[in-house]
Amino acid sequence: MHSSLPLMVSLPFVGALLAAWSGTQGRLWSAWVSGGVALASLGLLFGPALAVMQGETLLWQATWVPQIGLDLGFRLDGLSLLFALMILGIGLLVVLYARYYLADQDPMGRFYAYLMLFMGAMLGLVTSENLIQMAIFWELTSITSFLLVSYWRHRSEARQGARMALAITGAGGLALLGGLLLLGQIVGSYQLSDVLAAADSIKASPLYLPALLLILLGVFTKSAQFPFHFWLPHAMAAPTPVSAYLHSATMVKAGVFLLARLFPALSDTAAWTWIVAPVGLATLVLGAYTALFKHDLKGLLAYSTISHLGLITLLFGIGTPLAAVAAVFHIMNHATFKASLFMAAGIIDHEAGTRDMRRLSGLWHYMPYTGLLAMVAAAAMAGVPLLNGFLSKEMFFEKTVFMAELTDSAWLLPVFATLAGAFAVAYSLRFIHDVFFGGAPTELPRIPHEPTRWMKVPVEILVVICVAVGILPGLTFGPLLYLAAGATLQGPLPEFSLSVWHGFTPALGMSVLALLGGVAIYAVRRPLFRLHEQSFGRFDARALFIALESALLGLAAWLDQRLHRPSLQRMLAVILLAAVAVVVAGLWPSLRDGTLSGPLPLTPPDPVSIAAMLCLVVGAVGTVVLHRERWTALVMLSVVGLIVALAFVKLSAPDLALTQLSVEMVTIVLLLLALYFLPKHTPRESSLPRRLRDLTLAGAVGLTAAALVWAVLTRPYQSIAGWFLDNSVPGGGGTNVVNVILVDFRGFDTLGEITVLAIAAVGIYMLLQGLRLDAPRADAQGRPWSWDTHPLILATFARLLLPLALLVAVFILLRGHNLPGGGFIAGLVVAVALVMQYLANGITWTRPRISGQLHPLIGIGLLLSTATGLGSWYFDRPFLTSAHGHFHLPLIGDLELATAMLFDLGVLMVVVGITLVILIRLGELDALEYPPARGRRRVMAARAQLRRGGGH
C-alpha cells in the first residue's frame, strides 16, 4: 500500500483551506503556503516515482461505498506519473508567477485557494484507479475552473466565459459519467485495472458504442475539440496564470489524458478511428487557421492550444501504438512551450498594459530578455528544429504519411497536417514579430520594461526544458516518455527512436514545407486578415452561445408559462382527470369482461328512498347551478346535508345522523356569518365552453365514483366490523359501538381529528386576528339588512334555552358510551346553543357575556384527551387503553363509567372551543356595531371617525 499517493492528492485540498485562511493574514502568505504545499506534494511523489521507474504500477485502495462499486483507489503508473509531474511542476511555477502577476487589489487568498483546489482535483483525476472517482475529480476540475475563470467577478466577460466553460465541460462531464457507468456495467467493475484487462469484452459488447460516444463527448468538450472548442478562447478572461496552468498544461489535457488512459480498452475499432481522428483533424486545422487571425495574444495562444490538442487527438485517433507514443510525447512538449508562452504573454500584458497585437510593437527594445524567451518558446510551437516542438511534430507528420500509405483515402491527412503546420509557423511568427518588432510602439498605455526577476524564472525554466529536450530528447524526456507510453499502451512499446536527425524522410520534407509555407502565409497576412474578417471572422461563438442560452431560457419560460400557470381550476382539473384516468385504468379488466357488478342481488327500490335520492340530486345540482347566488346555494347545500342525515337514520345509524345534523347546523350558520362579508352576487366568470368542459369533467368524476360505489355495494361485505360488535361491551364497556369505536377502539383517530380541529382554530385565530372587513351594510338594492334586528321572542327563548341545551349536552355526553351520543355530538349541541345566542341577541349583547378568553378550552380539551391516554401508562398499558367499571352513584343511580368518557369530555371541549373561536373572530371582523346606520354615508362617516380614533 502506498499511502503517499492519497496524501499527495489530498495535500492540495488542505492547502486550499490553508491558503484561504492565510490570505486573511497577509497578502503573500497564501503564495508561500501554496508553493510549500505544491513542493510537499512533489516530495511525496518522489518515492512512488522511483518505484514506477522500476516498472511498478502502484495501487492504493480503501473502501468507501463498496456496494455500488465506488471505492477510493489511486494508481500511479507511467502515464499518471507524467501528468502528476506536469501538474505539480508547472503548478509550482504558476504559483511563483502568479505571486508577481496579481495586482494589489486582487484577493490573493481566494486565488490560491482556488488554484490549490484545482491542483488537487487534477492530481486526483490523473491518479484515479476507480472510474467513478475519476468522474468525481473530472467534474471537480470543471467547478474549480469555473471559480478560477470568474476570479475577476466584476468583469462580465469573466462571468460569461466561466459560465460557458462550465456549461460545456459540465455537459461533457455528465456524458462522461454516463459513459463510465455503461463501461462499468459491461466490465462488471469500475476498477481501471479490470477495465483495461477487459478490452475484448468491451469492444464486443452492444453497449460499446453508446459508452464510447458518451465518453468521447466528455473528452472532446474538456479538450476543446471541434465543435465544442469555442469555450476555451472565452475562458481566456481568466487571469493569465490560470490560462498558463489550466488552458495549456493541465485541464484541457484531461480529455486527451482520458484518451490515453482508456486507449487499450476502447481503441482499435472502426468507430474509434472514424470518430476520434476526423474530430482531431478538424480541430487541428481549424485551430491553426483561426489562431493566426486573433489579435489578442491570449486568443492566439488559445486557438493554438486547440489546434495542438486536435493534433494529439488525431494521433490517438490514428490508433497505432507509434501514434500513441507520439501523442504522449506531444502532450509533454506542448505543456512546456505553451505554458511558457502564456506566461510570456502575461508578462507583456502586465508590463505593456495590453495584449492586442495591433497596438503592440517594437517591445524588443524595452524587454529583450523576455523577447528572447518568448522567441524560443514560439519557435518550439512552430516546430523549429533543435526545439522540442519539432520532434513531436515530426513524429506526427511521419504518422500521417504512414496512414496515407496504408489507406487510399487518407492522402488528405499529410496535406492537412502540413497546412496546419504552416499556419502554426505563421501564427508563431506573428506572436514574435508583431509584438517585439515592427517599429516603436505608439499606442501603449504605459512604457513597458522588463518584469521583476522572479517573474521570469518560471518562463526561463520552461524554455530551458524546451531547448534541452529539443537537443537531447533521449536524455531528458526519454525515460519518462518510455514509462508514460508504456502505461498508455499497457503492453510492449513499439520501436522508435528519439533523435533530432532521422535522415531525409517525407516528414522532414513536410516540416520544411510547413516552415516555408508559414513564412509565406505571414508575408501575405494583411489581405488574409481582410478576407478572414469578411468570411469566417464574422462567426462569433460567444454571441452564438448567448443566443443559444437565451433561446433555451426563452423556450423554458414559454413552456413554463404553459405548464406552471398558477391556476387553481387547472390544478383541480388535472387532479380530477388523473383520478378518473387511474380508476378507469384499474377497472378496465372488469369493465371489459363485465365483472364490475358483484354477485349480490340488487335491493328493490322503495318510494321513500327514491324521493330522498331525488332530493339529494336536486340539492347537489342546485348548489352547483345556483352557486353564484350564495345564500340560495347554501340553502341547497343544507338540503344535501339533511338528506344525508336522514339516510343515516334509515340505515340505523342514529349516532351518525345526530352528528351530521348538528354539524350541518353549526357549519351552515358559520358559513352564513362568513357570507355576510361577501358580496351578494358573483359575476358570471366562466364562458360556455369552459362550463361545458367542467360539466364533462364533473360528470366523469361522478360516474367514476358511482362505479366504485356500485362495485363495492354489489359485493358481499366481509369486514372486521363484527369483531367490534362483539367486543364493544366486554372490551370497551359500552353498548354504543359507534362511540366505543370513536373513543376506544379507534380513539387515536379521534385524538388526531380533534388535533386537526385545534390546529384549524389556531389557523383561524391567526388569519382573522387584526383583520377588518368592510361588510356591506345593505344589499344590492340598497336595502338595509333588517330593521327588526333582534326579535324579542327569539332573544328571550334563546336565553332560556341555553341552560337546557347545556343540560342536554351533558346528558348526551354521559349516555354516549351506551346510547347514541358522545362528546362530539354534545360539543356540537353546546355550540348550537351558543350560536343561537349570537343570532338571537347580537354580538353586542353576547360578547360581554361570553368570555373572549375561551380559547384555552381547546388546549385544555386536547390535553385532557391526551392525558387520559397517558394515564394508561401508569397501569403499564399502551397509550389510550381504557378502563371501565360499574358504579352506583347517589341520585343518578347505576352507571357504567369508562375512562373513555374523560377522553370524550376533551373532545367536547375542543369542539366547543373551535366554534367559539370562529364565532368570536367572525363577530369581531366588522368594526361597526349592529344595527346599521340608515345610509351608506353615515356608515362611512362613523367608520372614518373610528379610524381617526385608532380603532375601537
Next chain:
Amino acid sequence: MTQLLQQHLVIAPLLVPLLGGILLLLMRGSATPLRRLVSMLSVQLLFGVALLLLLTVSDGRTLVYALGGWPAPFGIVLVADRLAAMLVLLTALLALFAMMHAIQGSDRSGRQFHVLFQFQLLGLNGAFLTGDLFNLFVFFEVLLIASYGLLLHGGGPDRSRAGLHYVVVNLVGSSLFLFAVGTLYGVLGTLNMADMAVRVAALPPADRALVQAAGLLLCLVFALKAALAPLHLWLPRAYAAAGPAAAAIFAVMTKVGAYALVRVSTLIFGPGGELDGLVEPWLLSLGLVTIVVGSIGVLASRQLGLLVSHLVVVSAGTLLTAFGIGGAAAVSAGLYYLLHSTLVAAALFLLTDNVAAARGRCADRIAAGPLLPAANLLGGLFLVLAVAVVGLPPLSGFLGKVMVLQAGLSSPWMPWILAVVLVSSLLTLVAVTRAGSALFFKTDPDAGSATLPNMADLVPVMALGGLGILLVIYAGPVYAFVAATAAQLLDPAAYVGAVLGAAPDAVPVVAPDMAQGAVATPEVNLP
C-alpha cells in the same frame, strides 16, 4: 423511566410534539423567549427519542405499538421499522435546524408559529409511523392543516393566494383519499395495512380490478403529495411563498407522499402479492416526466425561492423514478437520494431567505443586485449547496444520482433514465450557475443597499450542508443502512408477521375471548 421510554418508544415521537403543541397552545400570551424555549426543548427531545428509536430498530426488528391495547387488525397500531424510524429522525433533524433558524426572528412575523410547527411534526411523524390506512388519512389531515397555517405564517397576498391553492388542492386530494380507503375497506374489510397485504395476497380474481382501481386512486393521492407530474403544480408557488423555517420543514413533506407510495407499493401491492408491480410503471414514467418539467421550471425561474422550489420538484421526480425502477438497488438508491435531497432542499430554502434579506429590496430576484458585504460567505454556501442539489461531484447529490443511474442501468428504460437524468442535470446546472453568477458576482450600483447577513441565521444552513457532506464521507455505512432498509421493505412478510402476530396468513376471525385475554380491564377504584 428508561423502562417506560423503551416500552412506549414508538409513540414517543408523536407524543412529544403533541404535548409540546398543547403546552404552547395553553401558553398563549406568554413571553416569546419562553415559548421558544419550550418549542426548542420539544424539538430536541423529539430528536433524542427519534435517535433512540432508530438505534433500536436498526438491527432489523419491527416494533409494533397497539394503541389502546387492541390487537391488529382491529385497533390502530403504530409500526416502527427501519424506514419509518429513518424518516422520523430525518424529520427531527430538519425540525431542529428549522427551529434554530426560526428563533432568530422569523417566528415572530406572525402568530402561533410554534404551535403550528409542533403539530406539523406530529402530523409528519404520525404519517411515518402509523400502520393503519385510515389513521394515515388522519395524520395527512393534521399535516395539511398545520402546514396550511405555517404556509400563511407571515401573511401577505402571495402567501394567501398560494395558500388557497395549496389547501384546496389538498382537500380534493383528501376526498379522493377517502374514496380510495372506502373502496378498499369495502372490498378487503380491513384498514390495517399489514392485514390488507394479507387479504390482497388472497384476492379472488373477481375483486382484482376493483382493488387495483382503488389502489391506484390511493397512490394518486400520495403522488399528489409527493409532487409527481402532472400533480406537482401546487408545489412551486406554495413552497416559494412559505417562510424559511416552514419551507425547510416542507422539504420533508413531499417525502411523506413518497414514503406512503413506497410503503404501500411494497406492502399492500408488494412482492408476492396479487397486485405486485401495480404502481411502479406509473412512477417510473411519470417520475421522468417530473424531472423534465421540473427542470423547465428551474430554467424559467426568475426568483431564487421559486428556483429552489422547482429543484424540489426535480428531486421528487428523481426519487420517484428510483422507486419506479424497483428492486433492492433502486429502492436503496432512492432512499439515499431522499436523505440527500431533503437536507439540501431545506438548507437551500433557509439560505434563500438569508440571501433575500441581505440583498435589501432586490430580495431573491435573480438579477444584479447591490454588492453583498458577505458575498464570499453567502456565495460559497450557495456554491456548495448548488453543487449538491444539481448532483455534481463530490457532494451527496452526485452519489445519489450515481446510485439511481446505476440501478437504472439494468432497467429496460435505461436509455431514457440516463438521458433524462443527465440532461436535466445539465439544465439545472446552467440555471443554477446563471443564478449564482447574477446573485453573487454581478452588481448593480443602483440596486439599493445590502446588509450583512445574521451569522446565527447561517449556522443551520452550514449545519445542514455539513450533514450533506457527512452523507458523502459516510456514504458506505449510510448505504449499508438504506440497503438493509430496502431489503426489509421488499420482504413484507416480516412486517406482516410483526403486526399480525405469529400467524400472518391466518385471516383473523371474530374471537371475543381473545380480546379479553389480550386486554385485561384494570380495576378502577373510585372513592
